[in-house]
Amino acid sequence: MLTDILALTAVALHLLGITTAMHAVVHARTPQGAMAWALGLVLLPYVTLVPYLYLGSSHVHGYASPPRRRSAGILANPDAHPACVRLDALAALAGRPFRRGHALRLLVDGQAAFDAMFAAIARAQRDVLVQFFIIHDDVLGLLLQQALLERAAAGVRVHLLYDNIGSHDLPPAYVDTLRRGGVQVQAFAGRRWRNRFQLNFRNHRKLVVVDDACGFVGGLNVGDEYLGGRLPLSPWRDTQLELRGPAVADLRRAFAEDWHWSTGTTLPAAGAIADQGTASVLVLTTGPADDQETGSLCFTALIHAARQRVWLSTPYFVPDSAVLSALQLAVLRGVDVRVMIPSRADHHGVFLASTLHAHEALQRGIGMYRYQPGFLHQKAVLVDDHTAAIGSMNLDSRSFRLNFEITALAVDEAFAADMEAMLREDFARCRAIEAREYDDAPYLRRVAMHVARLFDPIL
Structure with missing residues (x-):
């Protein structure tokens, strides 16, 4: 009797595995992912059915992604910077044109960035919107908590959004304290049941908006390690952008879309925001709710627009074929x-895959450099002498396809000069990667690199 039950169960699991494999073949984002899931589900449904439930979906359902248009109208603007015209494809991808009239400030590393963000929050009179992928209950996390509680006590509307996976160790007491103090707090998660099982889709955005007067975007999360408090990775190298001007409304819109997705409530839109400077800015939000591969397209378009230089800084170098081909072209x-990557690993699997990709990039003539003083977490791009990008997007498949990301593209010679000066200092602290880094590695380490690359679609 028991054997009959076990046999029927096995048959049922294999039939379910075959059915699920069909779903994977139709819906997987990449052929490699489709093949891997299909083989596993057909041959080993006992161990792959549950992981597929949590990791197999290729698309977020029900998220109100921004409209995509064939032309964002930048070509019709006679005052547009030539670089904006060249990047019109990105404006079309974002569904909005580059906005003029911005003042921009680079905030290099955690101390400068959090000093500026806390100072802006302390001046808030109407509302504060804060979103981070990771929030820790440590010294910096408690400083953020206190800053938000003080503004809420002063009658300011305060909203905090964090990623449930990135902040998995955030204790309930931290959140409860904020709620009791009048702060609206929410973990990013879809309200539809079919999205609740998905662990792959993470909100990796980091942004702060204060009174629609200023906004911040970049790579920093909230934790003592971002101030250099995590050995052996310290000092932590990162960059945040402060912007003032009309594009602050786009940062607000990005937060409001994520807030509505998680809570079902709607935040008021920004009012008219006066010009604060001369820079042109495009805020580009990307993620798994998009019909197109917006993350990869963003990098590809930026690289194709270059005529003199492309300098990239990324903690994880796992490019897809489109981005790698664009770099080679x-x-x-x-x-x-030039591509700058870390010399120290915070995620060993990604580091191994990055090392192999760096070796292959060298063979294509791409300059690869390892930042020496500490862990490099900076996500920055400089194109020619006029275009720069700061945001949350890494140069890897996870950021291209699985994470919700945000990037601010700035077209302005003065800001590009600031970026150039910053990156020159960073490259001066780098060691050029040579072919022997891979060639001289022990055989088993090279095997591990190739094994790690098999997981590129989820790294």
């Missing part, structure tokens, strides 16, 4: 292509 055009 830039080299063939005579563009100065």
Whole structure:
């Protein structure tokens, strides 16, 4: 009797596995992912059915992604910077044109960034919107908590959004204290049951908006390690952008979309925001709710627009074929292509895959550099002498396809000069990667690199 039950159960699991494999073949984002899931579900449904429930979906359902248009109208603007015209595809991808009239400030590393963000929060009179992928209950986390509680006590509307997976160790007491103090707090999670099982889709955005007067975007999360308090990764190298001007409304819109997705409530839109400077800015939100591969397209368009240089800084270098080909074509055009990556690992699997990709990039003539003083977490791009990007997006498949990300593209010669000066200092602290880094590695380590690359679609 028991054997009959076990046999029927096995048959049922294999039939379910075959059915689920069909779903994976139709819906997987990449052929590699489709093949891996299909083989596992057909041959080993006992161990792959549950992981597929949590990791197999390729798309977020029900999220109100921004409209995509064929043209964002930038070509019709006679005052547009030539670089904005060249990047019109990105404006079309974002569904909005570059906005003019911004004042921009680079905030290098955690102390400068959090000093500026806390100072802006302390001046808030109407509302504060705060979103981070990771929030820790440590010294910096408690400083953020206190800053938000003080503004809420002063009658300011305060909203805090964090990612449930990135902040998995945030204790309930931290959140409860904020709620008792009048802060609206929410973990990012879809309200539809079919999205609740998905662990792959993470909100990796980091942004702060204060009174629609200023906004901050970049790579920093809230934790003592971002101030250099985590050995052996310290000092932590990161960058945040402060912007003032009309594009602050786009940062607000990005937060409001995530808030509505998580709570079902709608935040008021920004009012008219006066010009504060001369820079042109495009805020680009990307994620798994988009019909297109917006993250990869963003990097590809930026690289193709380059005529003199492309300097990239990323903690994880796991490019897809489109981005790698764009980098190689830039080299063939005579563009100065440099990619800066860490010399220390915070995630060993990604570090191994990045090392192999860096070796292959060298073979294509791409300059690869390892930042030496500490862990490099900065996500920055400089194109020629006029275009720069700061945001949350890493140069890897997870940021391209699985994470909700946000990037601010700035077209302005003065800001690009600030970025150039910052990156020159960073590259001066780098060691150029040579082929022997891979060639001289022990055989088993090289095997581990190739094994790690098999997991590129989820790294």
